[in-house]
Amino acid sequence: MITVGSVPQLRRGVRLSFDHVRETHVLLFPEGVLVPNTTAAAVLELCDGVRTVTDIASALESRFSGVREQDVLDVLARLGERRVVAWT
Numbered sequence: 001m002i003t004v005g006s007v008p009q010l011r012r013g014v015r016l017s018f019d020h021v022r023e024t025h026v027l028l029f030p031e032g033v034l035v036p037n038t039t040a041a042a043v044l045e046l047c048d049g050v051r052t053v054t055d056i057a058s059a060l061e062s063r064f065s066g067v068r069e070q071d072v073l074d075v076l077a078r079l080g081e082r083r084v085v086a087w088t
Helices: 038-045 053-061 069-081
Strands: 008-010 015-019 024-029 032-034 085-087
Touching (some): 069 085
Antiparallel strands (some): 008 085, 024 032
């Protein structure tokens, strides 16, 4: 079970990149490509295997107003279902 103390990271072989042609982030992984929305991309940029969900929410709070830890957990849970995020 993931909690606010869990530490997410991109799974091996998964890479977040910026597509300059489409001017959007893309999440590349062996099974395909995802185009995350702005919120998901901001969360993914902070998934470094060191920061907890609480740390990620705090970092996002400095950029956006109204960020809640539960929102970050929800985004990460959906990405976990797609098998692009792992937990340490």
